Amino acid sequence: MAAKSRNRIIRWKETLEQLHFIANGSLSIIVFCVCFAAIVTIIESSFHMKIVIQNDSMVPGFAAMLILRELAVVVTALLLTSRVGAGIAAEVGTMKVTEQIDALKMLGIPPSTYLVIPRLIACTLGTVMLVVVANMACLFSAMAVSNSYLGYPPAIFLTAMRRFVQFQDLILAIVKAAVFGAVIPLISCYFGFRCESGAEGVGRATTNSVVVGSIAVIVLDFILSYAFSYLY
Amino acid sequence: MIQFKNLVKRFGERTVLRGISLDVRQGEILFILGTSGTGKSVLLKNIVGLLRPDEGEIWIDGQEVSKLTEEQYLPIRKKCGMVFQHPALFDSLTIYENVAFGLRRHYQFSEIEISSKVKKALGLVHLQGVENKRPGQISYGMQKRVSLARTVALEPEILLFDEPTTGLDPITTNAVNQLIQDLSHTLKTTSLVVSHDMQCALSIADRIVVLDQGKVVALGTPKEIKNSAVPLVKDFMAEVQL
Amino acid sequence: MTRAIQGFIKVCDEVGNAFLFFTEIIKTLLFRPCRKSLVLEQIWHVTVESFATTAMAGFFVGAIMAVQFTMQMKEFGALGYLGGLATSGTFREVGPLLIAFMLSGKIGAFTSAELGTMRVTEQIDAIRCLGANPMQEIILPRFLGIIISSFFLLFLGLVMSVFGGMFLGYFLAGVNPEEYVRHIPTIITGPSIATGLVKCFTFAVVLATICTQKGFYTVGGAKGVGRAVVSTAVTTMIAIVVMDWLTSFLGEVLLHMVTGS
Numbered sequence: 128m129a130a131k132s133r134n135r136i137i138r139w140k141e142t143l144e145q146l147h148f149i150a151n152g153s154l155s156i157i158v159f160c161v162c163f164a165a166i167v168t169i170i171e172s173s174f175h176m177k178i179v180i181q182n183d184s185m186v187p188g189f190a191a192m193l194i195l196r197e198l199a200v201v202v203t204a205l206l207l208t209s210r211v212g213a214g215i216a217a218e219v220g221t222m223k224v225t226e227q228i229d230a231l232k233m234l235g236i237p238p239s240t241y242l243v244i245p246r247l248i249a250c251t252l253g254t255v256m257l258v259v260v261a262n263m264a265c266l267f268s269a270m271a272v273s274n275s276y277l278g279y280p281p282a283i284f285l286t287a288m289r290r291f292v293q294f295q296d297l298i299l300a301i302v303k304a305a306v307f308g309a310v311i312p313l314i315s316c317y318f319g320f321r322c323e324s325g326a327e328g329v330g331r332a333t334t335n336s337v338v339v340g341s342i343a344v345i346v347l348d349f350i351l352s353y354a355f356s357y358l359y
Numbered sequence: 360m361i362q363f364k365n366l367v368k369r370f371g372e373r374t375v376l377r378g379i380s381l382d383v384r385q386g387e388i389l390f391i392l393g394t395s396g397t398g399k400s401v402l403l404k405n406i407v408g409l410l411r412p413d414e415g416e417i418w419i420d421g422q423e424v425s426k427l428t429e430e431q432y433l434p435i436r437k438k439c440g441m442v443f444q445h446p447a448l449f450d451s452l453t454i455y456e457n458v459a460f461g462l463r464r465h466y467q468f469s470e471i472e473i474s475s476k477v478k479k480a481l482g483l484v485h486l487q488g489v490e491n492k493r494p495g496q497i498s499y500g501m502q503k504r505v506s507l508a509r510t511v512a513l514e515p516e517i518l519l520f521d522e523p524t525t526g527l528d529p530i531t532t533n534a535v536n537q538l539i540q541d542l543s544h545t546l547k548t549t550s551l552v553v554s555h556d557m558q559c560a561l562s563i564a565d566r567i568v569v570l571d572q573g574k575v576v577a578l579g580t581p582k583e584i585k586n587s588a589v590p591l592v593k594d595f596m597a598e599v600q601l
Numbered sequence: 602m603t604r605a606i607q608g609f610i611k612v613c614d615e616v617g618n619a620f621l622f623f624t625e626i627i628k629t630l631l632f633r634p635c636r637k638s639l640v641l642e643q644i645w646h647v648t649v650e651s652f653a654t655t656a657m658a659g660f661f662v663g664a665i666m667a668v669q670f671t672m673q674m675k676e677f678g679a680l681g682y683l684g685g686l687a688t689s690g691t692f693r694e695v696g697p698l699l700i701a702f703m704l705s706g707k708i709g710a711f712t713s714a715e716l717g718t719m720r721v722t723e724q725i726d727a728i729r730c731l732g733a734n735p736m737q738e739i740i741l742p743r744f745l746g747i748i749i750s751s752f753f754l755l756f757l758g759l760v761m762s763v764f765g766g767m768f769l770g771y772f773l774a775g776v777n778p779e780e781y782v783r784h785i786p787t788i789i790t791g792p793s794i795a796t797g798l799v800k801c802f803t804f805a806v807v808l809a810t811i812c813t814q815k816g817f818y819t820v821g822g823a824k825g826v827g828r829a830v831v832s833t834a835v836t837t838m839i840a841i842v843v844m845d846w847l848t849s850f851l852g853e854v855l856l857h858m859v860t861g862s
Contacts, residue, residue, distance in 0.1 A: 155608075156839060163842040164698065170849045171694040189673070196669055198695070202842075205702045209834030213710065217827025224823050226447040229409050230506075233441050234461040234513075235433045291673075326721045329823040330714025333830040337706040338654060345699070349661045352668045356773070 138245050145249035149211050150256055156210065157203050161261045162268040164202050168193055169272045187273050187284040188291035194269060195296040199261040201348055204307035207254060208340035212315040215246055216336035219319025220329040228320070238320070246312040254308025255301055262300060299355050306351065307344050314340045360385045360549050361406060361517065366415035368401055375401050377573035378415070388543050388550045390560035392595065393570035399553040400444070400521050402570075406551075407439050407519065408432040419517075437465060440515030440548075444522045446502035448494040454481075454505050455490035461513045480512035481505075483545070484538060500531040504538070511542060518543065520552040524559070532556070536563055557595040561585070569595070615836065622814040625736065626744050633734065635741045643746025651707045651754055658703040659696070659758030663765025666691045671774045683774060684781030687766045689789050692759055692797045698845055700758035701804040704751050705837035709812040712743060713833040716816025717826040725817070740813050747809035748802075755801035796852050803848055807840045 168190050173183040219242060222228050231238045266288075273279045279287075315336040322332040361383040368376040375398040383389055391399050404410040405417060408427065417425045424435055448457050458477045462468055468476070481487065484504040494502055503523070510518065520539060524532040536559040543550045554560060560567050561581045569577040569584070569592050577589045584592060629635075670687040690696075719725050719739070728735045763785070770776040815833040819825050 156835065160839060160842045163846045167694055167698075167845050167849045170853055172690070174693070174853070192673070193669065193690075193695075197665060201699065202702075205699070205706075206835070206838055209706055209710075209838060210831065213827070213831040213834055217824070217831060221824050221827060222450075225445045226443040227449055229404075229441075230443060230447040230449075230509075232409060233407060233436055233439070234464055235436055236464060237429070326718045326823040326826045327714075330718050330826045330830060333827050334707075334710040334714050337710045337830070337834055341703050341706045342654060342657060345658055345661045345665075345703070349665050349668070352665050353773070356668050356672055 137248065138241070142245040142249050145245050146253050148214075149207070149249055149253035153207060153210050153253075153257060154260065157206055157257055157261050158264045160206060161199050161202050161265040164198055165190070165194055165265040165269040166272045168198060169269055169276065173277055183277060185287070186277060187269070187279055188287035190269050190273070191266060191284075191288040192291040192296075194265045195262060195292050195300055196352070197348070199265045200258050200300045200303045200307070201344065203258050203261045203304070204254065204311070204344045204348075205341055207250075207257070207307070208311055208344060209337050211250060211253075212311045212340040213333045213337050215312055215315035216319045216322075216333045217329060219316055220322035220332040223320060223322045224324050224329060239316075243312070243316045246316065247309060250312040251305055251308040254304045254311070258300055258304035259297070262297065295358070299351075299358070303348065303351050306347055310343050310347065311340055314343060360420065361551075362416075362418040363402075364416040364418070366402070366405065366412050366417065368398065368405065368410065369413050375573055376405075376412070379570075379573070379575060381568060381575060381578070383549060383551060384566075386547060386549055387565040388540070388552065388563060390564040390567045391551060391553045391570060392555060392557060392560055392567060394555065394591075397570045398573050399570055403441070403519050403521055403551060403553050406517075407436055407441055437513065438515060439517045439519055440510035440513060441519040442507055442510050442521065442523055444525060446494065446499070446506040448502055448506055448509070450494055453491050453493060454497070457494070457505060458509045458512050461509065465513065476512055477508075480508040483511055483542060484508045500527060500534070503527065503531070503535060507535075507538060507542070511546065514546065516548060518546075518548045518550040520550065520554075522553055522555075524554065524556055532559070539563065557599045561599065619810055619814055619840075622817075623810050626740060626810070626813075629734070629736045629741050630745075633737045635737050635745075639738075639742035640745045640749075643742045644750045647708055647746055647750040648754065650711065651704065651750075652757075654707050655700065655704065655754045655758045656761045659700055659761030660765035660768075662696055662699045662758070663687070663691055663762030663767075664769040665765075666695060666762070667766035667769035668773065671770070675774070683770050683776050683784070684766070685784035685787050685789065687770070688763055688785050689793060691762045691766065692789060693793055694845075694849075696759050696762050697755060697797060697800040697804065698841065700755055700762075701801075701808070701841045702838055703758075704754060704804075705808055705812075705841060706834055708747055708751055709808055709833045709837045710830045712747065712812040713816035713819070713829045714826055716740075716743075716813065717819035717829040720817065720819040721822050721825055735817075740817060744809045744813050747812070748805045751805040751808055752801050755804065756798070759797060759801075792852075792856065796848065799852070800845065800848050803844045804841050807844055808837055811837045811840060 169186060172190055173186045176183045176186050176189070228238045231241060270281050270284045273284050274281060318332045318336040322328045363379050363381045366376050366379040367374065379402065391402065393399050401410060405412050406419070408424065412425050416423050419435055424432070427435070449460065452460065455477055458480055459473050462473050462476055484507050486501065486504055486508065489497055489501065523539065524535050527535065539550060539552060540563045542548070564581055566578065566580055567584045568575055569589070571591050577584060577587050577592045579587070585596065667683065667687045670683055670690065674683050674686070716739070725735050725739070728738060767778050767781045770781045771778055812833045815829050815836065819829040
């Protein structure tokens with residue numbers, strides 16, 4: 128067992144632990160947030176649909192489209208940037224400040240692969256899984272709200288949804304999730320490794336990783352949405 | 360054993376080491392003293408390649424090391440054991456796993472051999488019964504000793520201490536100093552200790568070197584240092600007499 | 602089951618703490634107001650610090666919305682309405698939410714890191730020892746500064762989102778900027794802008810309260826500062842989502858009361 132675990136590039140145990148932290152730890156927060164976001168989407172889009180086309184029959188389909196293409200994946204990614212991204216930056220930064228990174232180097236272990244790869248794999252996988260769950264939760268809560276608030280029963284919601292979205296929307300959401308999931312830990316580790324000494328340094332590294340991470344998510348989302356618009 | 364030839368290190372505009380030349384002999388305990396910010400720790404980190412010099416050469420066992428790549432540095436780092444200013448224990452691992460960490464990485468030991476080596480290393484620093492605790496659960500002094508154990512478990516030829524007693528109470532300080540002396544003698548290592556504690560330097564060092572503003576201002580046995588006429592050394596001595 | 606109860610208690614704890622801290626700040630504001638220059642300094646500081654980030658985020662959010670709406674509008678052959686629809690969608694729901702998320706990362710994390718550092722390096726204790734009230738000297742200026750400047754920044758982000766949408770509309774859908782703008786007033790009405798502004802203000806207050814509170818009560822060295830930043834960002838985002846719902850809901854109720862339906 129010990130002989131096998133030595134010098135392997137991917138540390139599966141660590142990866143699984145990270146995955147548990149990222150996916151399981153963020154699940155309830157993300158489901159909670161996307162559900163609320165979905166409710167707001169329904170309320171608000173019914174508001175301006177009434178102004179534009181005098182009725183809100185298109186709301187379910189429109190909301191489903193917005194949820195699948197943008198809302199669920201972006202809200203999930205932004206939440207992960209602050210929870211997981213900032214967490215990783217703080218963790219790696221603390222290791223850097225307390226010389227644990229130097230200690231790793233002294234023991235002949237490249238800190239980049241040792242720390243980054245498990246987080247990269249775990250975060251990519253975790254984000255993909257979370258986004259699928261978030262989409263489900265989001266659609267369910269949208270369905271529930273349009274039932275109680277707009278008076279459209281689930282059957283109508285689903286029929287309307289079919290007109291606006293297809294299965295490939297979910298696939299593209301997963302592609303987006305994988306990209307965001309890979310970018311978040313890379314940015315955080317970068318800032319963590321460059322952390323300067325003291326409490327101030329850790330604070331700055333964490334802040335920077337959140338800021339750059341969220342900007343990166345939004346810009347990448349734009350690029351991906353633009354690219355995908357040729358696929359529909 | 361270790362030779363510095365005209366070592367210069369800059370951080371941006373600031374020159375920290377201004378041409379250090381020094382010979383470290385096999386098997387001796389050499390103390391590097393100086394006020395804060397004179398580049399003592401920087402000198403130490405240059406030996407193991409955590410920092411690289413801007414000018415000058417470092418020779419370890421007849422090999423010039425300052426231009427080696429990270430990869431080529433591994434055998435040198437295996438030879439050196441560094442004890443950091445902070446305990447630098449890995450928070451996520453138990454004490455046992457912390458000490459066993461390097462052993463698992465570098466050698467093909469069986470679990471039984473590792474276990475006996477870990478026990479031996481912890482024994483050398485007088486620690487028992489803490490193997491399954493996490494670094495956060497033991498006192499700072501104990502963490503310091505575990506970090507020593509982690510280093511000596513790899514049986515290095517050169518031991519480097521970066522301010523081993525800074526921030527410790529007098530009793531733990533004495534214990535750590537005693538440990539440095541004992542370890543160096545039992546393991547027959549060459550030891551470099553960065554410190555600003557003249558008292559313990561005088562009692563356990565074979566030779567002492569005093570740095571000021573990135574230069575060597577005094578070098579000699581404790582006896583020679585005691586009688587030195589250099590102002591900074593005199594200031595240090597005045598501290599001891601108190 | 603016990604885990605759920607513990608979680609619930611923790612949530613109540615957080616909410617209670619935030620409210621207590623909020624009343625504390627209001628009390629300080631009423632009885633021991635701070636110097637105006639300190640507030641102005643904070644406003645300047647926060648605005649300069651986050652101007653570029655917010656503008657960029659707003660621009661891209663607008664662009665993203667325009668991309669999505671273009672596809673839909675093409676299907677219905679109603680590209681002319683793109684400007685109005687995309688702007689209204691951005692202004693009323695996605696825009697404030699996403700830009701507030703960005704700001705909670707930027708301002709929230711920055712402030713709680715700063716206050717946390719002051720706490721763990723005992724600067725806050727030092728202020729107290731010098732006979733000053735840290736609430737008055739440190740928290741209040743930041744609180745007011747953040748509310749004012751992030752309200753302004755959120756609005757700036759929304760304006761930038763219109764530009765983002767216009768830019769995209771022109772290059773992707775070939776909608777003339779003039780036509781894009783012309784359709785905005787037909788769909789965006791007074792209430793839309795009012796909801797947007799109310800949301801911006803609510804988010805600003807939530808953000809200012811949470812980040813100052815989390816930063817002020819940091820414990821445990823460098824690690825603690827990291828923890829404070831993470832928890833600020835997460836808590837703010839959750840609070841923003843809930844407030845987003847609450848303002849939409851109350852707005853809807855108000856509208857019904859006004860129109861009498």
